[in-house]
Amino acid sequence: MKIELSRDNSSMSLVDQIYFEILERIESRLLQKGALLPSVRKLAKDLNVSVVTVHKAYTRLAKEGYINIYKGKGAYINERYENMKPNREKGGDLSSFDWQQNIEDYIHRAQLVQHLQFSNPIQFATSVIYHKLLPTRFLAETMKLLVDNDPTILARYCETQGDSELREEMQKFLNRVYRLHVPFENMMITSGVQQGIDLVARSFIGPGDVVIMEQPCFTGAIDAMRGRGANILTAPVKQDGICLQTIEEICDRLKPKLIYTNPTFQNPTGTVMSEQNRKTLLEIAEKYGILIVEDDAVGDLYFDDEIPPKPIKYWDRNGHVIYLKGFSKPLSPGCRIATLVASGVVFERLVAAKATADICNPLLTQKAILSFLRSDKMFPHLEKLRIALEVRRDRLKNYFSTHLGDLITYRQPQGGLNVWIELPCKYNAEQLLYKAVEHNVSFLPGSACFVKDPQRNFIRLSFSSVSDKELDEGAERFANLIRSSLK
Template sequence: MKFVLHKESNTPIYQQIYVQIVQRIQGGLMTNGEQLPSLRALADELDVSMLTVRKAYKWLETKGYVFVQAGKGVFIRGKKQTAQQLTDPYGWQHSLAVNVVRSQYLINRQKKYYDFSQAVVYPRLLPTQFLANEMQKMLEKNRMMLATYGPVQGDEELRIEMAKYLKAHQGLTVNPSNLLITSGVQQGIDLIAQTLLKPGDTVIVESPCYGAAVDVFVNKGMKLLPIELDEQGIRPDLLEDVCQKEKPVLLYVNPSFHNPTGTLMSEQRRRELLELAELYHFFIIEDDSFGDIYFDQNIPPNPLKRFDKNGHVIYLKGFSKTLAPGLRVAGMFAEGPVFDWLYAVKAFMDIGSPLITQKAVLPFLRTDRMVIHLEKLRTALQIRRDTTVEIISSLTEGVTFQIPQGGFNLWLALPDFIDPHALLEQAKEDNVSFLPGPACFVQQPENPYIRVSYSLLSDQDLQIGLQKLCKVILQAGTT
């Protein structure tokens, strides 16, 4: 097993070990009955005391994640290994130093019919037929498009139209030469991390945070410092306290209808974050995946990038979620030498994103189709949000939430006695899934949360699935 320990962190070493083992168990990277290293072996490997490892193992045992067999060792709690497991031809792989410490996507690998785990739009609300027709026309006109690599920076026509769109709808003055097309926002986050960070660098994230972004930073060996949110977004007072003690390289924020909480960061808060970046010389990743999906005319403030004068903000605008997840198209806006660094890393990462999917977006951005589509999509998702709020509101005992002003998600705080992962296992038996809150935290949260994405199901299935979810939560509260 590979652990990433930060001995300078305020989090005790035994707790860091505990959290990383729990993440492996919950992510499916450690199986029932698997034996943990001995106290001495793990202590020697990590260069810590045996007492530290013993405390971590004791925590795991107390929380029910492991059991101890006298004279044999410590094992992941679960059923005894079958003969087939004991002779598993792939068992040797467990001894390797795997870089994947955690992944939110392992939690719901087996899809359920009533799926609240994915922040993805119901397919019939997307212009898939139009996009398919456009791609067919392009291929009939120029089949050689499939025989060539797209430009590393991205299709020039798309960059020009994307710059116009960002000017019209985000108030950003963008030179197309400062845009880099990525295969979705997720690749953009990974590209920035690979370009700017080295193991041990300090990265500040919101708490809770988009889980897949946390995955990127953790699995690259970063020192993550979570900063809690209030109703306006990440708290700058706490951020400044951290900056005075640490030297962060990067801050990741999701300011417009934050994933998972739905929080909308105020303009004043955006300006304050940029002032701190200028004062302490760190970059900000501004992830704008949900800013177009606002309800009740709660139009988000201008992006942080709008106020950026010195190249501190790297702005990511995703189009996959609102047009077609299968296209995987996003724009990255960066200025200064960092753009050339990002370009170079993108070149050896994938030699350029697929050209045909970039061309497919052009008809939408060149006409008023995008504006009309987004208006309809906002209306449909607002109805789904209202349905979700109405049904979840029936859970009056200890379940709380804030009504999101946009985005795809409802963030539920559950009673203290409910384990989100155990709740998920119960829900799966009724063909329901959601995202357990711990996937959105760097460390195990003190309180239980779950994220319910209301965007993926049809109106009818949404109601049925939510009623099933409420029933599971109520049953958990009575057992």
Template sequence: MPAAVSAAATTSAATAASATADSASATAPPPAFAARAASVEGSPVREILALTERPGVISLAGGLPAPELFDTEGLRAAYDAAFAVSARRALQYSTTEGAPELREAVAARATGRGLPTGPDDVLITSGSQQALTLITATLIEPGDVVLVENPTYLAALQCFRLAGARVVAVPCDAEGILPDALADIVVREQPKLLYTVPTFQNPTGRTLPAARRAAVARTAARLGLWLVEDDPYGELRYEGSDVPWLAAHPGAEDRTALLGSFSKVMAPGLRLGWLRAPAALRRAAVVAKQAADLHTSTVDQLAAAHYLAAVDLDAHIATVRTAYRARRDALQSALSRSLPADCAWSLPAGGMFLWARLPAGHDAADLLRTAVAHGVAFVPGAPFYATAPDPRTLRLNFTTHTPAEITEGVGRLRVALAEYGGLGGVGGVSAGGRP
């Protein structure tokens, strides 16, 4: 072979080898995320909480219990008892269904509130949010229709959308779901389930009357519909009489998943919730939980069970109610004195939130930027809507701050409103649940 040809061949071979080496060392990007992960937005509530962590901001944004009202001594003693009785058990794996003594305590409290319940009816979960996730995983296929109130709990919307559900809003008024409209939508849309927070709803604070609950139960039984009743706030009543759970009404017995939580009445950091459901649905949820986390923290469950055995939780809740009622009233009073006459808001009989509406032409998300600059925060209402959001709405929490701090916060909000929109006049409308 001629020298020139040999050199060219050698160069070509070297180039090919180099290209092969470069190709071998190059990396390809990993596959794309699931479409549902890209299509569901993060929680603006969590983003706002991060925004308002700077000192001096009075945040009426979060749904946080008041930390100074936690029974820290009682809970510390409960953890000590859990370790004293059996540290090995407290630190060991447990059954998926939950610690028997905690299930018994949950069942006894549910029975005491008018819904006969046995321990075997209960699944302990890592917060009631997990209970909702388990029910969604068990019942919802991509493309299934889920019915919700409008507006509704933001994290429920996230949960259903991550599952690929098509979320449809049920018409509501100041008292909640309109039963006739619900029946029409069930016939038209053929949904899998209705999700509702019927008592002191998040975000509106409204409560569905007993007669409507009975009508919803009848509709579910007649037309074939699962009911998911979320009740994290039901024990935080400040006035009026308790309304029976939706699950307690005829027609709802074999089709209602009732979600409960210790977060608002004991401490959210425990991450303890529970699910009461018909046997077949509960068993399916147990399998879904095994795939999610095997079981809820053993030591936290045992501590909660010791706490419930040693402490009068109802007496503690009464103390919390007294404090929260004063804070709710302080917010109502401050709004009446400070907001323009063309603003409106609800006055909930319990729970943690007050729902407000600005005058026509105003946008709560725009107002928030001005409000934070003045040292006060709230949550704009638009993200809580499944469809057709009202940009004028906003949610105010009254549980985290003292009456004096709430009054100061509303004063700052008034200044922000004046700067944002030039609103005049004082004395908005308290609408008793209708903003």
């Protein structure tokens, strides 16, 4: 258990940081029932803090029921998830090797959502798109042709940078949809946007490097940066995007290396950064010599015909922006295809990192996506998808306003797959989730989206992954749950 304490620039006390780090591991199920925590004395020594500091953190965890402290024996993790069976089966031998508990590791948590997939609930937790809305039949037929025409497609490595035909087609797509001019030589294919973020983290972020992230933020990005030991500072997400004033204040004090942002239909809040703010953010990056990671997972899924501003990459002239465009969500989560766009030596390093991570993506999935992009189907498909998602959003909204009224607060999303719901602040979304699972419906507790100081009264609800029927049923169950819990 490697805990990186931030001593200078944190809004959290050392006690709170230790408490929170351990809590995250419990919630990610990295620490499970019966696991022994390091002794107070040992952890204090390892972290170079006083015994009192660790003791306070442990006491708080014990008070809240996360651990049990037995005098003279140590502190053990309590069972928290009795009624939550994760989808994946467990090895029977967990925690049976005591010596393993002493191995210091660098895993803080892992996308909570991955650990909270249940067998058969109505799934509002995962932001993927319902399979019937995706061009799976086309992709399947294409794959059949591909393997028929050239079975050796399965017998070859692809070049690390990804198939050049696919990159050329993506170049055309980005040009057409955003008027973004990027040469395909500066594009690389990655296994989803998640891998793109991870490649950036492993290339440029090391222990103590300052990274600025949105608060709240996409969970997978938090995990990637924390895994590198980054000193993460946050800027709140406002209606027009990440708070630039906070960023400038940080830049005046410190030397951030990287800013991660999800400017269009931000995950989880759904907000859109204004065009002016995009330009200003780029100016800040230029002024201070900072990289921007621009995560564009769903920017082309806008509603009400309101086209969002162009990607920040559009104005980038000096290689500051590493732009990540996902094709998983609108086309095929199962193909795991996204592209990363960057330039200069930064790009070279990212290609080298991909070689170390997994050598290359499979060629077959790349060629299948290529066929779809080359066909005349991409733009009509996106058009159809926008309408389908818009209808779902409205349906949910009507349901909520009829049945929940003022019990919850949320802003109507203008695109994307999620709605970000605020409950009165005394309520705890994680505890609600336990009940929700009993009612066969699930969602993402908002606390998973916070780097630090998690607010526990938020919920991210994805309206994209279920069928229409499940949407209605799930909304009803959700509303019942909220009503009965908030009364």
